[in-house]
Amino acid sequence: MFPFNISEVEISTFLLIGIPGLEHAHTWISIPICLMYLMAILGNCTILFVIRTESSLHKPMYYFLSMLALSDLGLSFSSLPTMLRIFLFNTMGISADACIAQEFFIHGFTDMESSVLLIMSFDRFVAIHNPLRYSSILTSSRVVQIGLAFAIKSILLVLPLPFTLKRLRYCNKILLSHSYCLHQDVMKLACSDNRVNFYYGLFVALCVMSDSVFIAVSYVFILKTVLGIASHEEQVKALNTCVSHICAVLIFYVPIITLAIMHRFVKHRSPLAMILIADGFLLVPPFMNPIVYCIKTQQIRVKVMEKLGLKSK
Numbered sequence: 001m002f003p004f005n006i007s008e009v010e011i012s013t014f015l016l017i018g019i020p021g022l023e024h025a026h027t028w029i030s031i032p033i034c035l036m037y038l039m040a041i042l043g044n045c046t047i048l049f050v051i052r053t054e055s056s057l058h059k060p061m062y063y064f065l066s067m068l069a070l071s072d073l074g075l076s077f078s079s080l081p082t083m084l085r086i087f088l089f090n091t092m093g094i095s096a097d098a099c100i101a102q103e104f105f106i107h108g109f110t111d112m113e114s115s116v117l118l119i120m121s122f123d124r125f126v127a128i129h130n131p132l133r134y135s136s137i138l139t140s141s142r143v144v145q146i147g148l149a150f151a152i153k154s155i156l157l158v159l160p161l162p163f164t165l166k167r168l169r170y171c172n173k174i175l176l177s178h179s180y181c182l183h184q185d186v187m188k189l190a191c192s193d194n195r196v197n198f199y200y201g202l203f204v205a206l207c208v209m210s211d212s213v214f215i216a217v218s219y220v221f222i223l224k225t226v227l228g229i230a231s232h233e234e235q236v237k238a239l240n241t242c243v244s245h246i247c248a249v250l251i252f253y254v255p256i257i258t259l260a261i262m263h264r265f266v267k268h269r270s271p272l273a274m275i276l277i278a279d280g281f282l283l284v285p286p287f288m289n290p291i292v293y294c295i296k297t298q299q300i301r302v303k304v305m306e307k308l309g310l311k312s313k
Helices: 023-053 060-089 096-129 131-137 140-158 160-166 183-187 195-227 232-240 243-265 271-296 298-307
Strands: 013-015 093-095
Touching: 013 096, 023 060, 023 271, 023 298, 060 096, 060 140, 060 271, 060 298, 093 096, 096 131, 096 140, 096 160, 096 183, 096 195, 096 243, 140 195, 160 183, 160 195, 183 195, 195 232, 195 243, 243 271, 271 298
Parallel strands: none
Antiparallel strands: 013 093
16 A cells, blocks of 8 residues: 555555466566576576677677667666566566656667667678678777667657656556566556646657668569579578578567557457567577577577587577
C-alpha cells in the first residue's frame, strides 16, 4: 500500500507488471529468464573478448559485430534489474526517477542496435559490390568514426525523452504495461498535457523504423550486385556472408513490427501476447545474436572453439 492518496498527491512511484494470470509461477518463469540473461551476457562478452584478442579478426565486419555485442549488453543490463526483481522477489514498485532513467537507456540502446544493424548492411554491400576496395573504404579509423557518430546520434536522439517525462505530473494512474519502463508507457500515465512527449516519441520511433527501410534498400542493392555475378557458386558464397546479419535484423525488427501492427490494427489483442512479445524484444536479440554469429560465421566459430580448447570441424 502507498502511504498517500493518489487522487490528491503527485505520484513518485510506479508499478510494473509481470505476466498477468501467471503470478503464482513467477519464480519458475524467472529461471529461463535468468538463464537467457546469463547466456546473453556470456555470449556477447565472449564475442568481444575473441575479437579483441585475435588480430585476424581486426577487420571492419568484426568491429561492427563488437558494436552489436555492446548494444546487446546495454539492452540486457538496462532491463535486467527490474525484470529479475519482479519475477524473483515479486517487487513491482519502481521510483519515477529510476523508471525515467531506465527508459532512457532502453530507448538509447535500442536505437544504437538499430543503427549498428544499418551500418552492418552497408558493410555487407561494400564487401560484395567493391571487394577490392573494401579495406581502403572501411579503414579502422573510419570504422571508429562511424561507430562514434552513430553512438552520439543515439544519445542525442533519446536525450530529450527523460526531460519531457520529468516535466509531466503523475497523479491518478500508477500501473505500467510491462516489466520495464518505456517512454510511451510512462507518458500515458500523466495527468498533464503530454502532446510534446507524444510527437517526439513518435519521431524517435520513426527514426528507428527508418533504419529498417534503409536496411531493406541496402539488400535490394546487394541482391542486384549478386545477380550480376556470373558464377552461381560465387553468388551463393556472397549471399552466405549476409546470412548472419539477416538473422540479426529479423530477430530485432520482427517483435517491433509485430507490436506496432497489433497496437494499430488488432482490436481484440491479447494483453498476454503483447507482454510476451515485448519481453521477448529485450530478451531474444541479446541471447540469439551471439549464437547466430557463432554458428553462421566460421571465423568467429573457429576462434571461440580455440579459446575453449576445442577443435572446430
